[in-house]
């Protein structure tokens with residue numbers, strides 16, 4: 495693996511940037527046999543493979559990706575990172591991720607452009623204020639930074655914000671200063687590069703079409719590039735989880751919805767932080783390229799269409815233009831959708847399944863990018879040890895039969 499440094503970059507520049515080599519190996523086909531196979535080459539799957547190889551030194555690991563790595567939700571999201579969730583289980587999981595984000599570029603020797611510029615979450619009603627304050631207090635008790643701002647303080651932190659609009663007046667805001675954004679493609683590429691250097695095979699264009707099992711558990715997979723034997727399989731297939739798990743005869747407590755985002759033409763730096771309004775399903779930041787990156791809500795109906803309803807975008811843009819009048823004349827360049835899988839309590843599922851050797855990591859809904867390093871880290875431990883990592887344990891699949899839900903949807907006090 496090329497070691498990136500100022501000296502390496504300078505040498506590359508002096509050679510006209512012609513000497514760079516591919517950043518990860520791309521075997522055309524999988525080997526017939528692996529110690530562990532990860533289904534899905536998004537950020538979570540690649541991170542899982544990386545930590546499996548690095549911390550548990552499993553010998554032969556493959557990531558099978560039906561398209562290209564990062565081409566799923568990892569490359570389609572609005573990259574918001576924060577850990578100020580209500581319940582202690584969630585705060586522990588997401589804050590584990592934030593702590594890993596803080597050192598990730600150095601860990602991977604790859605610039606993932608993590609930018610902790612602060613995430614502001616707006617309150618537009620007294621109900622929002624009560625919920626926001628409850629989150630702030632719970633987070634501080636759990637040792638997670640979160641603070642409450644008055645409307646004037648919110649305006650000072652984010653000058654383009656209009657706090658006195660008639661429809662969405664700002665009554666206050668929660669601010670997590672350690673929150674921010676990162677560059678999504680770089681996260682997938684950085685993990686792929688580091689995993690590949692540790693011997694992980696990353697096979698793109700390789701769709702898993704079946705999961706085989708015997709009385710003892712999983713035995714392997716059928717793929718578009720031939721059969722693969724493995725006694726440990728981790729499914730990290732985001733919007734396709736239900737389809738992949740059905741191959742092993744398991745029905746998942748998931749619904750899949752389109753979720754959309756869009757970007758504007760690039761402009762000079764004008765927006766200093768990340769702002770979210772859960773009430774209106776609008777969230778916005780400015781990329782390092784200068785584009786406004788805007789996220790919308792999910793469609794109301796489950797679907798596997800990656801298009802999404804156009805009225806959802808209209809609703810989001812109306813709110814953005816009202817909250818930030820300076821953007822009213824901006825032109826939007828692109829809009830796209832991803833498929834998110836959503837659990838009944840809006841918390842992820844990480845852990846074992848009723849089929850020995852088959853593990854699942856899914857249900858991150860509209861908010862899994864922020865968890866990428868933490869999710870991969872605890873899922874790798876779970877696969878390697880055959881038992882849940884302590885941080886992952888509350889997020890087991892069987893909570894939907896025991897009733898021990900982690901109801902972040904109800905906790906948010908707004909429709910998710």
Ligand SMILES: Cc1cc2nc3c(=O)[nH]c(=O)nc-3n(C[C@H](O)[C@H](O)[C@H](O)COP(=O)(O)OP(=O)(O)OC[C@H]3O[C@@H](n4cnc5c(N)ncnc54)[C@H](O)[C@@H]3O)c2cc1C
Pocket residue numbers: 533534535536537538539558559560561562563564565566567568569570571572573574575700701702703730731732733734738753754755789830831832833834858859860861862863864865
């Ligand atoms: C528009 C949008 C905005 C979002 N904004 C945010 C945000 O601001 N902050 C945040 O934290 N989260 C956000 N999210 C959610 C976040 O993107 C996801 O939770 C996260 O990226 C999931 O990562 P992943 O690696 O699990 O999934 P993915 O990146 O989707 O990876 C799963 C992979 O599995 C592959 N796959 C599926 N089926 C098969 C098969 N049969 N065989 C082989 N491979 C298969 C897919 O091709 C895909 O590449 C957003 C999502 C969307 C769509």
